[in-house]
Amino acid sequence: xxxxxxxxxxxxxxxxxxxxxxxxxxxxxxxxxxxxxxxxxxxxxxxxxxxxxxxxxxxxxxxxxxxxxxxxxxxxxxxxxxxxxxxxxxxxxxxxxxxxxxxxxxxxxxxxxxxxxxxxxxxxxxxxxxxxxxxxxxxxxxxxxxxxxxxxxxxxxxxxxxxxxxxxxxxxxxxxxxxxxxxxxxxxxxxxxxxxxxxxxxxxxxxxxxxxxxxxxxxxxxxxxxxxxxxxxxxxxxxxxxxxxxxxxxxxx
Ligand code: PGA
Numbered sequence: 001x002x003x004x005x006x007x008x009x010x011x012x013x014x015x016x017x018x019x020x021x022x023x024x025x026x027x028x029x030x031x032x033x034x035x036x037x038x039x040x041x042x043x044x045x046x047x048x049x050x051x052x053x054x055x056x057x058x059x060x061x062x063x064x065x066x067x068x069x070x071x072x073x074x075x076x077x078x079x080x081x082x083x084x085x086x087x088x089x090x091x092x093x094x095x096x097x098x099x100x101x102x103x104x105x106x107x108x109x110x111x112x113x114x115x116x117x118x119x120x121x122x123x124x125x126x127x128x129x130x131x132x133x134x135x136x137x138x139x140x141x142x143x144x145x146x147x148x149x150x151x152x153x154x155x156x157x158x159x160x161x162x163x164x165x166x167x168x169x170x171x172x173x174x175x176x177x178x179x180x181x182x183x184x185x186x187x188x189x190x191x192x193x194x195x196x197x198x199x200x201x202x203x204x205x206x207x208x209x210x211x212x213x214x215x216x217x218x219x220x221x222x223x224x225x226x227x228x229x230x231x232x233x234x235x236x237x238x239x240x241x242x243x244x245x246x247x248x249x250x251x252x253x
């Protein structure tokens with residue numbers, strides 16, 4: 001069975017004190033240790049080591065960075081390298097979140113490089129894809145998402161792509177309170193798996209975890225996660241409330 005993942009994306013939220021409070025609550029969770037489920041907490045970069053320390057005893061909880069740069073080291077003020085993440089024991093990184101694409105001009109060619117460097121340093125990329133409202137209204141979402149996968153991921157070998165997690169996040173559902181219906185999510189996730197299968201074969205397509213993101217909450221997670229091709233979620237707003245995120249973790253199948 002594919003790994004089921006509840007991923008939290010804190011984005012640029014929380015003071016140090018708020019981050020500590022949230023991490024203490026996650027650190028106190030005692031009933032989340034089954035073999036195929038994990039939680040991944042993407043915290044702002046200044047809190048990565050704190051999160052690592054607070055969650056060290058949680059066998060099924062991992063810490064993620066929200067971004068990394070395409071270079072290893074050097075004169076790139078403000079950036080974070082995959083090598084730095086590896087050296088800190090950070091095992092996941094979000095790549096290509098729609099906010100990075102929109103506000104920081106990240107395109108698929110650059111994201112392909114980020115994917116490569118993350119894999120080189122054994123930091124698992126959670127690659128985000130998803131269409132805007134205009135693309136959905138024109139009914140072009142399937143072609144658009146397939147193109148994002150091709151441009152950013154399909155240069156990878158089969159041995160490498162199985163190390164990538166994909167997060168489908170329709171932009172019109174992010175932070176809007178408007179969730180894709182579970183049928184819409186399933187339809188796109190099936191399409192993503194089919195696209196992987198055409199490129200790599202079914203053995204590969206069957207093992208890649210594909211998460212849904214966009215207004216996942218405690219009260220809709222069970223319904224969305226129960227879809228056969230949905231392997232968990234990438235959660236923004238609701239991940240800032242510990243109880244709500246724990247409910248979402250417990251909604252994994
Ligand atoms: P949201 O954000 O859950 O607040 O919609 C999801 C995301 O951007 O990853």
